[in-house]
Amino acid sequence: MKTTTFGLDLAKRVFQIHWVDMETGEIGKRQLKRDQVRPFFANRAPAVVAMEACGSAHYWARQLTGLGHDVRLIAAHFVRPFVKRNKTDAADAQAIWEAVQRPEMRFVAIKSEAQQGVLTLHRVREQLMKMRRMQVNQMHGLLYEFGAGVPAGPHGMTHAARALTELADTLPAMVIETLREQLQRIEALTHDIAAIERRLAAWQREDEAAKRLMAIPGVGLLSASAAIATIGDASTFRSGREFAAFLGLVPRQSGTGGRVKLLGISKRGDVYLRTLLIHGARSVLTHQKQFSEHLQHLLARRPFNVAVVALANKIARTIWALLAHGRTYEHGYVAHAA
Known part of the structure; x- marks a missing residue:
């Protein structure tokens, strides 16, 4: 018996499936709600399920692999050439179904929950770094307008606090208070970044x-x-x-x-x-x-x-x-x- 291949287009609420019955040759197309996806594949014989490597793809890959299916993730730019008409859920599911059957198609490795957890820490840290960089650069520019030169980088915020103390007698109180609140935000971001790095270090000590x-x-x-x-x-x-x-x-x-x-x-x-x-x-x-x-x-x-x-x-x-x-x-x- 030949294995059936499913093309699954992921979404937040409505999922689209495309497949061909290996015995009759009949083309199958179906829309499923989110809570219907797992029961649908649980009642199917082990099959090849192809999905784009997009948001929630690794979660669904782990779910369907647990049901005995062979899940394959394809990068989105490898699927796009197989979309024959306007981009719709049905067209995307069919394109995924066609792309997965190409002999030289490359697939994305399915990540475990632990690996996705580590990536989550990295993504949050990266965003916090960008936010801190924006805050620090703005602090440099604002203090420079008042003649206070501060060393570059987040470590220069100690000099920024000293500069605010020196400018307290010449600037309006509302400006001093606002800039001090900015310094507190930078300090809080630095604390959060250090906390994430400590968690990564703890994970590293246990990972061979x-x-x-x-x-x-x-x-x-x-x-x-x-x-x-x-x-x-x-x-x-x-x-x-x-x-x-x-x-x-x-x-x-x-x-x-x-x-x-x-x-x-x-x-x-x-x-x-x-x-x-x-x-x-x-x-x-x-x-x-x-x-x-x-x-x-x-x-x-x-x-x-x-x-x-x-x-x-x-x-x-x-x-x-x-x-x-x-x-x-x-x-x-x-x-x-x-």
């Missing part, structure tokens, strides 16, 4: 994979935890280069007539993790005293930022190798071809 990743030069707490949570299952990628391409750390290609031109990095995939790896690579090249022969030659013939991205690419490949093969980091390790 994170400990192994942090042995890589340029990989710290944030990079290690974000990498583990973002990758999901490392076996999804066939090689370290595929993982680096997933992060957008490989060159874009443009070619015709058999001639291929390499451009800048593609910048595809997860921006957050790519940024962390590039910052880690820059820290290594800035603070490390001794470099390998490869890095020495690279820095001698290429600009510094190009070398930073190249090192970030190498770090990404190393992360994949440690996770995919369960290895520990070895300085100077050289892979041997089979």
Whole structure:
């Protein structure tokens, strides 16, 4: 008996399903309310269920996998070419059904609840960092209008508080009070960010994979935890280069007539993790005293930022190798071809 393939278009309330009966060839289309999705698939024989990797996709993937189905998540930009007409729920479900049957289609690894929990901490921290950066920059600009120069960065807020005390006799009380409230908000954001980092550190102490990743030069707490949570299952990628391409750390290609031109990095995939790896690579090249022969030659013939991205690419490949093969980091390790 052939396995039935379902294309499931996710939504908040109304879900659309598309499938073809393998015995009769009849095309099935159906709308389901949110509370009807699980009972519908619970009464079906094990099948292939395809969904776009969008909001709530990993939750439904875990739910349907628990029912015995083979769930496959597809990136949204891989589904779009199969939409034949106007974008509707029915057209999207049919496009998902067609896309999942392509032999070379790539799928997104299903994340566990623990991995999504770690990503949640990272997303909240990232937003708090942006909010604090906005508040700090505004504080600098407002104090500068009154002739008070404050050192850059959140650490300069101590000088900002001192400047407010000095300006208390010359500025209106309502201005001083408002700026002090701004300082309190910055302090509260800093406290919240530190609390999230403590939670990540506590998780890292109990996770063996994170400990192994942090042995890589340029990989710290944030990079290690974000990498583990973002990758999901490392076996999804066939090689370290595929993982680096997933992060957008490989060159874009443009070619015709058999001639291929390499451009800048593609910048595809997860921006957050790519940024962390590039910052880690820059820290290594800035603070490390001794470099390998490869890095020495690279820095001698290429600009510094190009070398930073190249090192970030190498770090990404190393992360994949440690996770995919369960290895520990070895300085100077050289892979041997089979």
